[in-house]
Amino acid sequence: MKTILVVEDDELLRKLFSAILLGEEYNVLVAKDGLEGLQLAIAHKPDLILSDIEMLRLNGYELLEKLQQDLDLAMIPH
Numbered sequence: 001m002k003t004i005l006v007v008e009d010d011e012l013l014r015k016l017f018s019a020i021l022l023g024e025e026y027n028v029l030v031a032k033d034g035l036e037g038l039q040l041a042i043a044h045k046p047d048l049i050l051s052d053i054e055m056l057r058l059n060g061y062e063l064l065e066k067l068q069q070d071l072d073l074a075m076i077p078h
Contacts, residue, residue: 003027003044007037007051007063017050034058038066041073048077 004026006017014030021028029044031037035057041049049067053060067073 001025001027002048003029003046005029005031005037005040005044005046005049007031007034007049007055007060009033009052009055013052034060034063034066037063041067041076042070045072046076 004021006014006021006028008014008017008030009032011032014032018028018030029040029046031040033055034051037049037051038058040046051060051063058066067076
């Protein structure tokens, strides 16, 4: 089963994305900000990362920079 990481600070959108993706039989990981998203990406190496841009602690652009600095994570579509 493919794993998708959803990084979104809006709780309603996190739940909506999770429900849609779970209905399509994906394993879904959710993070409330970029820092938590980075930690989950490192720990689980998801197949795809969907991220918001405007978030606290680490915004979407900063998350992208961090992902691209890690050779294992740079290959994940985001």
